[in-house]
Amino acid sequence: MKTLRLPIALQQAVMRSLRHHLSLANQHLEKEYPLPEVLYQQRGTTAGTAWLQSWQIRLNPVLLMENGQAFVDEVVPHELAHLLVWKHFGRVAPHGREWKWMMQTVLGVPAKSTHRFDTESLQKTFAYRCACRRHRLTVRRHNKVLRGETRYRCNDCNGELKPDPTDSA
Numbered sequence: 001m002k003t004l005r006l007p008i009a010l011q012q013a014v015m016r017s018l019r020h021h022l023s024l025a026n027q028h029l030e031k032e033y034p035l036p037e038v039l040y041q042q043r044g045t046t047a048g049t050a051w052l053q054s055w056q057i058r059l060n061p062v063l064l065m066e067n068g069q070a071f072v073d074e075v076v077p078h079e080l081a082h083l084l085v086w087k088h089f090g091r092v093a094p095h096g097r098e099w100k101w102m103m104q105t106v107l108g109v110p111a112k113s114t115h116r117f118d119t120e121s122l123q124k125t126f127a128y129r130c131a132c133r134r135h136r137l138t139v140r141r142h143n144k145v146l147r148g149e150t151r152y153r154c155n156d157c158n159g160e161l162k163p164d165p166t167d168s169a
Helices: 008-029 061-089 097-106 139-146
Strands: 037-039 048-051 056-059 125-129 134-138
Touching: 008 037, 008 061, 008 097, 048 061, 056 061, 061 097, 125 139, 134 139
Parallel strands: 037 056
Antiparallel strands: 048 056, 125 134
């Protein structure tokens, strides 16, 4: 697996945002929550995840590099809010009213539950053919075909999708 080298400036921007938003939360909630550990290990099209028990935030390094400051401004407080909600309220709905309150009132950030970043560079697909045209299957669907778990059919011609031997993508 290829290791991605994140520029120091981006890592510093992440930590500045994290410190800033944590300071706002600690002040508003009158608590002293510690700085969470940040790992750049998130894979796939997910921008980030909050690991509650281990007090960690895992960020997608590819999306961070491709989206820079917009990623820092949206994803870092989003994931921090999950940790803070868990500590402050316990286990509640992931993007429920407590999380929205934490985002808007405490952190001063719009409460968006999903990102709108372009994920095309992260989506590996595989070419398949039916009787009428070419299709692209995701890695998950491709692997199900390889394992013999399922077969896919075209919605137009009802032909079974078979791997395209001419695929170069």
